[in-house]
Amino acid sequence: MADDYEYYFPCSSSSDLDPDDELIADDGDDDGDDGYAESDGDPSELIDRFVASVITEDTLLLAQKEDLGKVMDLFALSEQHARTLLIYYRWDVERVLEIFEKKGRDMMFLDAGVMIENKGAILASSSGEITCGICFDDVSRDAATVMDCGHYFCDDCWTEHFIVRIKEGQSRRIKCMASNCNAICDEFIVRSLVSKRNPDIADKFDRCLLESYIDDNKRVKWCPSTPHCGNAICVKDDLLCEVECTCGHQFCFSCLLEAHSPCSCLIWDLWSKKCNTESENIKWIVTNTKPCPKCLKSVDKNGGCNLVVCVCGQAFCWLCGGATGREHTWTSITGHSCNRYKNDNTKKKEHTKKNHYRFVHYHDRYKAHTDSLNQESKQRNTLLEKISMSENKESEIKDYSWALNGMSRLFRSRRVLTYTYPFAYYMFGDELFQGELSNKEREMKKNLFEDQQQQLEGNVERLSMNLEKDFQFLTDAKIDEIKMNVLDLSRIVDFLCLQMYKCIEHDLLEPLGNATHQIAPYKSNGVERAPELSIYLDHCAEQGKHVSS
Known part of the structure; x- marks a missing residue:
C-alpha cells in the first residue's frame, strides 16, 4: 500500500518504521476510561509512565502529607517544622536535600526560620x-x-x-x-x-x-480550566510537558495556556496575541489599502480618483502602486500609464505589504487546520454510527478498532500540523531570531522544515479522506482496502510527526542555544490524561513504590 502515497523519511533508515509494528499502544484516552493504557508487561511500567497526577480538594491534604512525611523522616522533625522548611524551599524536597548537603542542618534551619529548641x-x-x-x-x-x-x-x-x-x-x-x-x-x-x-x-x-x-510548589499548578474545576496538577519529573486534567482540559504545564507543542511557550503567547489583535485588521489592510512607495505606510483610498497622496507627501497610482507626480485628470495621470502588463522582477517589494501577506499566509493555513480539527472532532459520533451499522450487517469483518485508532491518530497528527504554522511564522521571520541565522542558513532550514511539513500535511489529508468514506455500505474487500490504508497512513503520520519534532528540536532550536524556546516532547499517544492522585498512590502502594511529587 505504501506505493500509493507520497512520503519520505528524512534522516532515517528503513528500519525506523517496522511494517509489523502495532499501530497504537494506547488509546485509553479515547475510550472514556480512567486514562490507563492496556499493558501486557510489568504493572510497574504502567506507574512509571505517568508524568502527572490530579490533586482534588479531597486529596490535597494527602498530597501535602506525602512530602511532609519525607522531610519529617529525614530530619526527625515535627509536622509544623517540616511544613515551615518546605514552604521556605517551595515544597522542593530535592532542593532541601541539596541545601542540607551544601550548608548543613543548622544553617538550613536558620535560613528557613525553623527553631526546634523549645525555650518555653x-x-x-x-x-x-x-x-x-x-x-x-x-x-x-x-x-x-x-x-x-x-x-x-x-x-x-x-x-x-x-x-x-x-x-x-x-x-x-x-x-x-x-x-x-x-x-x-x-x-x-x-x-x-x-x-x-x-x-x-x-x-x-x-x-x-x-x-x-x-x-508555592513549582511542580504543582491549578488547572486553568474555565470555569475552574477545582483540581490541581502535580508533575513528577519534567516541568515542560502537556497534560490533561480529569475535567478534560488540556494545557501546557509550563505556561498554563492551551497545549501548543511544537510551539514554545513564548512563540504561542506571541501568536495568540497577534491573532487576537491583528488578524482581522491585517486582513482589512491587505484588502483595502496599499503601501506608499516612499515610506511604506498603508494608505486607503477615500475617493474615486486613482491618484492618491500619502501623508508623507508622495503621490502614487492606486492601480499599480507606482510613484507619480500630482498632475492628473479624471482618467489619467500625466506621464504615467499602467494599463500595460510589465514583468518587472527588479521592483523592490514593499516591506510592510510583504509582512502583511506573510502573516495572512501562515494564519490562513493555521485557521484551516484548526477548522478541520474541529470538524473531525465532531465526526467521532458519525464514525461510531458507521461502525455500528457495519457490525450489524452480514459480514465477516467484526473488528473496527482500526477505524477508532485511525481517528485518534488523525486528531493527534492534525493538532501537531496545526501548530507547525505559528512555529514557522516566528522561526523563519525577523521578529525573534533576527541575526541568529544567516539568510542562507535560514533559507536552507526553512526548505528542510517545509519539505517535512508538506509530507505530514499530505498524509494527514489522506488519512482524513479514508476515514470519511462510508465503509458501512461497502463490500468486505473494499473495507479491507480502507483498513490497510488507515493502518499504513496512521503509522506514517506518527513517524512523520516524530521526525518533525526532531527537526524542530535538533536542527532548528538546539543550534540557537536558547532555552526560552524549548518545546514539550512529542507523545505518540497524545497529551497524557493525568490520573487522580489517590488512584496513582494506590497503584504505587501495590507495587511497593513511593510516589515523588
Whole structure:
C-alpha cells in the first residue's frame, strides 16, 4: 500500500518504521476510561509512565502529607517544622536535600526560620507578672506566650499580630514580632490564639497553609480550566510537558495556556496575541489599502480618483502602486500609464505589504487546520454510527478498532500540523531570531522544515479522506482496502510527526542555544490524561513504590 502515497523519511533508515509494528499502544484516552493504557508487561511500567497526577480538594491534604512525611523522616522533625522548611524551599524536597548537603542542618534551619529548641522554660521559670515588650502592659504568665525562639509577648499582641499578617496574605510565614528575629511562629499557637477571637480567620490560615502546596510548589499548578474545576496538577519529573486534567482540559504545564507543542511557550503567547489583535485588521489592510512607495505606510483610498497622496507627501497610482507626480485628470495621470502588463522582477517589494501577506499566509493555513480539527472532532459520533451499522450487517469483518485508532491518530497528527504554522511564522521571520541565522542558513532550514511539513500535511489529508468514506455500505474487500490504508497512513503520520519534532528540536532550536524556546516532547499517544492522585498512590502502594511529587 505504501506505493500509493507520497512520503519520505528524512534522516532515517528503513528500519525506523517496522511494517509489523502495532499501530497504537494506547488509546485509553479515547475510550472514556480512567486514562490507563492496556499493558501486557510489568504493572510497574504502567506507574512509571505517568508524568502527572490530579490533586482534588479531597486529596490535597494527602498530597501535602506525602512530602511532609519525607522531610519529617529525614530530619526527625515535627509536622509544623517540616511544613515551615518546605514552604521556605517551595515544597522542593530535592532542593532541601541539596541545601542540607551544601550548608548543613543548622544553617538550613536558620535560613528557613525553623527553631526546634523549645525555650518555653524561660517563661515557665518566671514568677509573678511579665511585661509585654510590645504594649508594655504587665500580664500574668498565663496571658503570655513564648515561641521556640525564646521571645515572649502577651497573647493580645500575638493575636493582633497574627490576624494582621493573615489578612495581609502572609499566613504561610508569620515571623516573630521581636526585632531582627527570623523565626517562624508556631502554627499551633497561631491557630489557637486566632480561633478564640475570629474562627473565620483561623480557617483562612489553615486553608492558606494547605494551599501553599499548590501556590508555592513549582511542580504543582491549578488547572486553568474555565470555569475552574477545582483540581490541581502535580508533575513528577519534567516541568515542560502537556497534560490533561480529569475535567478534560488540556494545557501546557509550563505556561498554563492551551497545549501548543511544537510551539514554545513564548512563540504561542506571541501568536495568540497577534491573532487576537491583528488578524482581522491585517486582513482589512491587505484588502483595502496599499503601501506608499516612499515610506511604506498603508494608505486607503477615500475617493474615486486613482491618484492618491500619502501623508508623507508622495503621490502614487492606486492601480499599480507606482510613484507619480500630482498632475492628473479624471482618467489619467500625466506621464504615467499602467494599463500595460510589465514583468518587472527588479521592483523592490514593499516591506510592510510583504509582512502583511506573510502573516495572512501562515494564519490562513493555521485557521484551516484548526477548522478541520474541529470538524473531525465532531465526526467521532458519525464514525461510531458507521461502525455500528457495519457490525450489524452480514459480514465477516467484526473488528473496527482500526477505524477508532485511525481517528485518534488523525486528531493527534492534525493538532501537531496545526501548530507547525505559528512555529514557522516566528522561526523563519525577523521578529525573534533576527541575526541568529544567516539568510542562507535560514533559507536552507526553512526548505528542510517545509519539505517535512508538506509530507505530514499530505498524509494527514489522506488519512482524513479514508476515514470519511462510508465503509458501512461497502463490500468486505473494499473495507479491507480502507483498513490497510488507515493502518499504513496512521503509522506514517506518527513517524512523520516524530521526525518533525526532531527537526524542530535538533536542527532548528538546539543550534540557537536558547532555552526560552524549548518545546514539550512529542507523545505518540497524545497529551497524557493525568490520573487522580489517590488512584496513582494506590497503584504505587501495590507495587511497593513511593510516589515523588
